Amino acid sequence: MTLLMNxxxxxxxxxxxxxxxxxxxxxxxxxxxxxxxxxxxxxxLSLILLVALGMHSIKLRSSKVIILIPLxxxxxxxxxxxxxxxxxxVEPVLYCLFFVAIVLIGHYIFVHNMQVxxxxxxxxxxxxxxxxxxxxxxxxxxxSLEQNLATFADVMPAGFVNIRYWxxxxxxxxxxxxxxxxxxxxxxxxxxxxxxMFTAAIWWWLAIHMMSRGSIFSLSIATLIILxxxxxxxxxxxxxxxxxLALGILTWFLLSYVVPEWILNLExxxxxEVNTSTSGRLPLWEEAWAMSLQNFPFGMGxxxxxxxxxxxxxxxxxxxxxxPHNMYLMWAAEYGWLCIMSLLGLVIWALWKLKRxxxxxxxxxxxxxxxxxxxxxxxxxxxxxASVSAVLIVPAxxxxxxxxxxxxxxxxxxxxxxTHKIDLTSTSKVKPLFFVLVFGLFAxxxxxxxxxxxxxxxxDLATEEGARAQYMxxxxxxxGNYPRPDSLIEK
Numbered sequence: 001m002t003l004l005m006n007x008x009x010x011x012x013x014x015x016x017x018x019x020x021x022x023x024x025x026x027x028x029x030x031x032x033x034x035x036x037x038x039x040x041x042x043x044x045l046s047l048i049l050l051v052a053l054g055m056h057s058i059k060l061r062s063s064k065v066i067i068l069i070p071l072x073x074x075x076x077x078x079x080x081x082x083x084x085x086x087x088x089x090v091e092p093v094l095y096c097l098f099f100v101a102i103v104l105i106g107h108y109i110f111v112h113n114m115q116v117x118x119x120x121x122x123x124x125x126x127x128x129x130x131x132x133x134x135x136x137x138x139x140x141x142x143x144s145l146e147q148n149l150a151t152f153a154d155v156m157p158a159g160f161v162n163i164r165y166w167x168x169x170x171x172x173x174x175x176x177x178x179x180x181x182x183x184x185x186x187x188x189x190x191x192x193x194x195x196x197m198f199t200a201a202i203w204w205w206l207a208i209h210m211m212s213r214g215s216i217f218s219l220s221i222a223t224l225i226i227l228x229x230x231x232x233x234x235x236x237x238x239x240x241x242x243x244x245l246a247l248g249i250l251t252w253f254l255l256s257y258v259v260p261e262w263i264l265n266l267e268x269x270x271x272x273e274v275n276t277s278t279s280g281r282l283p284l285w286e287e288a289w290a291m292s293l294q295n296f297p298f299g300m301g302x303x304x305x306x307x308x309x310x311x312x313x314x315x316x317x318x319x320x321x322x323x324p325h326n327m328y329l330m331w332a333a334e335y336g337w338l339c340i341m342s343l344l345g346l347v348i349w350a351l352w353k354l355k356r357x358x359x360x361x362x363x364x365x366x367x368x369x370x371x372x373x374x375x376x377x378x379x380x381x382x383x384x385x386a387s388v389s390a391v392l393i394v395p396a397x398x399x400x401x402x403x404x405x406x407x408x409x410x411x412x413x414x415x416x417x418x419t420h421k422i423d424l425t426s427t428s429k430v431k432p433l434f435f436v437l438v439f440g441l442f443a444x445x446x447x448x449x450x451x452x453x454x455x456x457x458x459x460d461l462a463t464e465e466g467a468r469a470q471y472m473x474x475x476x477x478x479x480g481n482y483p484r485p486d487s488l489i490e491k
Contacts, residue, residue, distance in 0.1 A: 055102025204248020
């Protein structure tokens with residue numbers, strides 16, 4: 001109850017709940033601009049609220065924001081280099097706010113010593129939302145049986161226009177499900193245990209059935225890394241993770257094979273062949289690599305993937321997308337290797353802090369060690385998955401990443417005594433309020449630019465050229481082919 005007495009904590013939890021709900025149920029609630037666009041608007045508003053909350057709550061000079069300066073600088077340079085694009089600041093500011101929000105709110109959680117408590121809230125909210133999503137998925141599966149599974153591929157995964165978008169969410173959330181049991185163990189939580197097991201089983205079934213290679217591969221590598229770092233401390237989490245995986249495999253065997261082929265004798269098969277190809281990614285990576293060398297080390301500017309004249313012959317002859325299916329090559333192409341080096345420095349710093357935290361734990365699991373292990377796996381998996389997909393472009397994935405990375409950041413900061421932590425909080429009311437008001441003015445200008453970008457995209461989609469190029473998705477909006485040069489329009 002003490003946690004929820006603070007209005008700032010309530011606001012943070014409400015933002016998390018709204019982002020989770022919009023991620024999974026935006027297709028099932030009235031959305032005036034479409035699910036993808038409204039998810040983007042919610043993400044933008046959430047980032048503004050979170051940054052304002054962080055600015056008002058802690059001393060900025062003590063919040064470690066300074067380590068983001070090189071990364072933020074690279075995004076600003078990218079925006080400046082795209083000065084001919086009328087919406088050149090939309091994406092750079094989005095990424096600046098994204099990373100600043102993670103650091104500020106992570107530091108806010110750390111300063112108030114709420115890492116375990118607020119991570120517990122995030123886990124509970126995630127499991128509840130994912131439970132209802134799993135129930136909806138099972139209901140749609142049963143309905144599709146009435147039509148001999150003919151509509152199954154059209155409705156799965158529910159609420160996502162592409163399996164890749166759903167797989168991003170699985171990468172962020174699957175490692176967190178074991179925490180829901182580690183938090184609440186004991187006989188009095190049996191109903192909760194059943195909810196978590198059901199949710200995990202359905203989610204793993206979807207991941208296996210849909211052949212979510214990115215999620216499964218990234219989670220495997222991330223688990224191996226955490227086992228090496230935490231050794232026996234990771235075993236309680238690993239045991240539950242393997243139990244859920246086994247439940248998922250059993251559910252896949254029953255729902256994807258036994259029910260349709262043995263019990264109902266349907267001609268439609270749900271089994272899929274394992275795809276071992278690169279799914280057309282190599283030409284995209286080749287183009288992004290060529291772009292990254294054009295204005296080394298600054299890149300070709302924000303959104304230049306959409307606006308540049310094509311370079312590589314292989315990409316000219318291949319299918320076009322709004323991104324190169326690799327976040328790091330996309331950032332290198334648009335914001336330069338300066339951005340990648342800045343991000344690498346941030347990752348090295350975080351790994352150093354994580355290693356120190358791992359070394360500080362004894363051989364006995366504690367609530368904080370269990371939380372850190374689960375969130376570390378999710379973060380590692382998310383960044384590995386980003387090397388083959390648009391994990392930090394799609395708003396649904398970015399909203400989940402925002403919550404996961406914020407909690408992770410709060411956990412890797414070194415423990416301080418209470419006196420020192422009080423010194424890091426903002427005691428003056430005037431100065432933080434002034435900064436918040438200035439930031440609010442800046443945020444309103446940016447939001448207006450975001451809105452104008454959306455309206456320009458909608459208008460372009462109505463043109464003949466726009467209609468012929470709808471397939472390039474996703475980007476800031478699901479229609480990822482605006483603005484563009486003539487060479488990106490297929491005749």
